[in-house]
Amino acid sequence: MLSGDIPPSQTIYIKNLNEKVKKEELKRSLYALFSQYGRILDVVALKTPKLRGQAWVVFTEITAASNAVRQMQNFPFYDKPMRIQYAKTKSDCIAKEDGSYDKKKKQEEKAERKRRAEEAQQSTMPNGVSAQNGGSTASFRHGNSSAQEAVAPNNILFIENLPHEATSMMLEMLFQQYPGFREVRMIEAKPGIAFVEFEDDQQSSMAMQTLQGFKITPQNPMTITFAKK
């Protein structure tokens, strides 16, 4: 069952996420990690029993989503390989943009889902006995960035939009607090950019997740992507 049967869309659906990570941190990290593929409109994550361990990342560009699906497939994120597909349905924030969002219809769909869920519960419990036996419902199972270039994970990070006053010393202070840090490299002839090397691409991605958008000066949020190989 490959993800290939779902048509490309600007929203990606990610599963097998580490469920121990708190919702807000998860959303922030996903945003920081995936923003290297393009502009992100929204990140949705819920911790309900049915939806934990999953998230949706909405890009403005479908190509960004495609690159993200390919390049970050199975990438270890909080120690678990991400499983990425395209989302099955259009995100609300997109529907609202293109005018196809219909609040009434939305409520009907929601009510319908709820109805069907309850119905499923009923049919497995003919006596109307509630599911309090050990809390196990499992026993009831029946039918039941301007990224034109794809960016693959790399142990070297590419930093852009630095203030021209930034020095490698300053960046070193910033990045060396993350495990696996090796070195900062800047090019005299090219102010505003830098390369930061880590031991491996998981460690570099951790630094990216927390420093993405970090401002050395108020007008310079840094943009971090994996360096091209």
Added chain:
DNA sequence: AGCACA
């Protein structure tokens, strides 16, 4: 495994 918009 699990496709939503708290």
